[in-house]
Amino acid sequence: MKRYDAIIIGFGKGGKTLASDMASRGLKVAVVEKSEKMYGGTCINVGCIPTKYLILEAAKNKYKNYTSFVQYKDEYRRIIENKISLISTFRKKNFDNLDSKENIEIFTGEGSFVDAHTVEVKSKDRTFNIVGDKIFINTGAQTFYPPIKGLKESSYIYDSEGIMELKELPRSLVIIGGGYIGLEYAGMYKNFGSEVTVLEGSPVFMPREDKEIAEEVKKVMQNKGIDIRLGVKVTEIDGNTVIFEKDGKKDSLSADAILVAVGRKPNTEHLKLENAGVKVDERGAIVVDERLHTTQTNIWVLGDVHGGPQFTYTSLDDYRIVKSELFGKGEYTLKDRHVIPYTVFLEPQFSRVGLTEEEAIKNGYEIKTSKMTPASPRMKISDETEGLLKVVVDAKTDKILGASLFIAQSGEVINTIALAMRTNQNYQVLRDGIYTHPTVTEILNDLFGGLELL
Structure with a gap:
């Protein structure tokens, strides 16, 4: 041995x-x-x-x-x-x-x-x-598979790993679960040319995120043609048909593929x-x-x-x-270990670090916030003006409590904010930062500058 x-x-x-x-x-x-x-x-x-x-x-x-x-x-x-x-x-x-x-x-x-x-x-x-x-x-x-009747028996069921092995593009795709994985795949397959429907059990879209940001994400995805249905309870899978209830009424959808994305x-x-x-x-x-x-x-x-x-x-x-x-x-x-940023690769990307406005208030902070649309020179040049940015700052100490960014390349920008938080900087460090132009990061000048208007 x-x-x-x-x-x-x-x-x-x-x-x-x-x-x-x-x-x-x-x-x-x-x-x-x-x-x-x-x-x-x-x-x-x-x-x-x-x-x-x-x-x-x-x-x-x-x-x-x-x-x-x-x-x-x-x-x-x-x-x-x-x-x-x-x-x-x-x-x-x-x-x-x-x-x-x-x-x-x-x-x-x-x-x-x-x-x-x-x-x-x-x-x-x-x-x-x-x-x-x-x-x-x-x-x-x-992958966590929920106890849904007929799910294990259906040959149309895929998890996030298995569906990437498909060499034939599904004309229609139903995604069970509106979490981060489900939303990434929804945007991906919509761009590939599939008709995509997301069935989410919660009546609230992206319930852990800032309400205004979440609403903007939903609006942008729906404008791209993704069908998002909230408050849905999936009760059965019959072959390629998803049977569900919403507001007490039964309904069903058939698809070429069914993706299970309710968590891991x-x-x-x-x-x-x-x-x-x-x-x-x-x-x-x-x-x-x-x-x-x-x-x-x-x-x-x-x-x-x-x-x-x-x-x-x-x-x-x-x-x-x-x-x-x-x-x-x-x-x-x-x-x-603290201040862990994350990015959901939607289109545009959604990134978050720290507390939302609701969480900060619940934790007893006196806060000030700044929000803006991504109307910077870099965004206009690349025609990427969809989205919304929001930061939350402690009104007493000027420390950054959190940020939610729904903009192109937010996965890069969020790391700069996280670094400032991790090193306990006041928000003015980002407000007055010298950034190359035209870049996405320079939007921090305006975003944190907005706090001065309060």
């Missing part, structure tokens, strides 16, 4: 970065990955990289003036083939990056716990055990955590302390599987926490 200084279950961002670091320090590391199609983790294979590639390619379609659905189908097929090639390149590079290191051994198979130090690996042709002094779980999350859950089903004495919470996430230890002190968790924000960059930050403990002074923990 082989023994390692560390076993890492899962080939995600945090795990692969930790494996490389440990190996460079002379430690012997085993990396266990269930699928050869997941080398590099969710982001590279089925998450941010392929989806953002498809979103960008789909956005180009609106300029091509296709006159038939066949043209859309041919273009879609070409783009999917390109996506497959792109992801294969990324996957191979990630595998080679670890496999080329002398102290790393990669096992392709399903890993599960025998005890707190022993992991069983089930590969295609054999089952064997390996032992590790330290074990790190980095298995990510998976920690991927722990096959780990046999009970054998290692590792506990999970009521949502199935692995319980961790501020240093990402599980209930077994020699077992850590990185990434989505511990139930935190499901972003590649927070998984990378989990690696920094572990690194701080193992190879530093242990000064960095989960308690030190």
Whole structure:
């Protein structure tokens, strides 16, 4: 039975970065990955990289003036083939990056716990055990399937991973779930040429976001022809037909494809955590302390599987926490992580950091806000004037409490605001910043300058 200084279950961002670091320090590391199609983790294979590639390619379609659905189908097929090639390149590079290191051994198979130090690996042709002094779980999350009658039996059902493997563009698409993943796919497939309907259970669109921003997002998406229905309860799937209730009335929609996008859950089903004495919470996430230890002190968790924000960059930050403990002074923990921005790749992009106006008021802040439409020179040049921006500032201290940006390239701009918040700057730093012209970032001059008018 082989023994390692560390076993890492899962080939995600945090795990692969930790494996490389440990190996460079002379430690012997085993990396266990269930699928050869997941080398590099969710982001590279089925998450941010392929989806953002498809979103960008789909956005180009609106300029091509296709006159038939066949043209859309041919273009879609070409783009999917390109996506497959792109992801294969990324996957191979990630595998080679670890496999080329002398102290790393990669096992392709399903890993599960025998005890707190022993992991069983089930590969295609054999089952064997390996032992590790330290074990790190980095298995990510998976699609949550709601208990809807007929859902599992329907051949028209896809999750966010499976639908990207379709080489034939669906003429019509029903998306169950109006969260961030569902909305990204709605915009993508509408641009590809599909007729898209979103069925959302909540009566409120984007309920966690600023109300004014959310209303603007809905308006822009509806203007693009996306059918958004709120307060909908899906009761049954009958083949390619979605049966649902709204306002007490039954209705149905048929489609070429049905995307389930109601959320993701920690991927722990096959780990046999009970054998290692590792506990999970009521949502199935692995319980961790501020240093990402599980209930077994020699077992850590990185990434989505511990139930935190499901972003590649927070998984990378989990690696920094572990690194701080193992190879530093242990000064960095989960308690030190704050001001985490995020972007939803709609058209235009929606980005958020910190508190909304409603949240700030609820938390007892005396606030002032500024909002504006993206009417900057850069936006006018590129004809990207859709959207709305809003910032929330503490009226007593001038500290930035939050920002919501629904504008083109907001994913770049939000990082500047987050940096100012993270370093505890007053809003005047952004108001008076010197930015290159004409760029999207210079809109911060006007956005934060609007606070002076209050």
